[in-house]
Amino acid sequence: MPASRYTVSDLMTHTAVAIGREASYKEIVELMHQWKVSAVPVLEGEGRVVGVVSEADLLPKEEFRRTDPALPEQLEEASKAGAVLAEELMSSPAITVHPDAPVAEAARIMARKHVKRLPVVNGLGMLEGVVSRSDLLKVFLRPDEELEEEIRRSVLTELTPGVDVDFAVQDGVVTLLGPLRDRALVPLLARAIRAVEGVVDVRMELDGAVAA
Numbered sequence: 001m002p003a004s005r006y007t008v009s010d011l012m013t014h015t016a017v018a019i020g021r022e023a024s025y026k027e028i029v030e031l032m033h034q035w036k037v038s039a040v041p042v043l044e045g046e047g048r049v050v051g052v053v054s055e056a057d058l059l060p061k062e063e064f065r066r067t068d069p070a071l072p073e074q075l076e077e078a079s080k081a082g083a084v085l086a087e088e089l090m091s092s093p094a095i096t097v098h099p100d101a102p103v104a105e106a107a108r109i110m111a112r113k114h115v116k117r118l119p120v121v122n123g124l125g126m127l128e129g130v131v132s133r134s135d136l137l138k139v140f141l142r143p144d145e146e147l148e149e150e151i152r153r154s155v156l157t158e159l160t161p162g163v164d165v166d167f168a169v170q171d172g173v174v175t176l177l178g179p180l181r182d183r184a185l186v187p188l189l190a191r192a193i194r195a196v197e198g199v200v201d202v203r204m205e206l207d208g209a210v211a212a
Contacts, residue, residue, distance in 0.1 A: 006197040008106050009099035011138050012120050012131040018043050019053070021087040025061070028053055028086060037130075041119040042090045047126045049119045051090030058089065096121045099128055103197060107136050142198035144169040151199075155192045159185060172200035180206045 017035045019028060019042055031040060032055070039054035060081040083089045097106045097118045106118060110133060120129040148169045156165050166178040174193050180186065186204055193202045 006103050006139055007099065008097055008101045008103065008120055008131050009129075011103065011135045012099065012129040013135065014129045016041065016119070016127060016130040018047075018127060019086050020044065021050070021085065023086040025058070025084050025089065028089070029058065037117065037132075039115070039117045041094060041127055041130065042086050042092075043127060049094045049096060049121050049125055049127050051087075051092035052094045052115075052119065053086055053090045054115070054117075057091060094119055096125075097131065098122070103136055103139060106131055110136075139197040140172060140200065142172075144172065147172065147174070147196060147198055150196055151193055155189065155196065159188055159192060165189075172198060173203065174199055174201070175203045175205060177205050 017031060017037055017040055019031065019040050021042060021044055023031075023042075028040065032038065039052050041049045042051040042053060044050050061083075095109065095113050095115055095118060097109055097120055099120050099122065109118060110116065117130055117132045119127055120131055122128055148167075151167065151169070151174065156163075156167075160180075163180075165176060165180065167174060167176045169175075176189065176193075183206075186206065190202045190204060193199055
């Protein structure tokens with residue numbers, strides 16, 4: 001199976017907006033507004049990520065402005081309502097990803113942890129950039145011609161050597177056409193093509209039978 005050649009480092013924003021532990025509440029809000037980001041990493045020392053302040057960390061100040069927490073699970077959020085510095089507001093430890101991680105891994109982390117952005121750190125925990133949901137979606141901007149070339153070179157050549165498999169790519173959707181004697185290859189081809197970054201969907205129309 002071909003491995004995607006895209007990693008987090010290919011898509012991330014290398015010039016990341018970050019703050020220190022002593023950044024004030026208002027500074028953080030102004031920075032997020034200026035740079036149109038929903039979260040900022042908190043750094044200490046020479047750039048080690050120690051936490052993240054997100055919009056969710058800032059909202060309790062407004063949520064509990066006039067009311068007290070009604071439920072025990074709201075106490076932690078309510079405590080942030082009185083916070084004024086990044087070190088009091090931040091979520092720590094930060095949820096991060098490494099620059100050489102596959103794009104799919106970053107997407108899984110975001111989905112499971114319900115975050116929109118991830119600080120990208122090296123092996124020492126030093127900030128190298130930030131990757132967002134919109135960054136990950138950039139893979140779907142790959143031209144159909146580029147997808148076609150990669151599928152032919154890294155999927156069909158490996159799984160169907162010497163077999164001429166006809167296929168078409170339109171708007172990121174790959175359709176395999178024509179005869180294929182070895183039907184056991186159908187699920188393998190589908191899985192391998194879906195693994196190509198930028199493929200939206202895979203459709204099989206082999207010998208008149210349609211399979212996903």
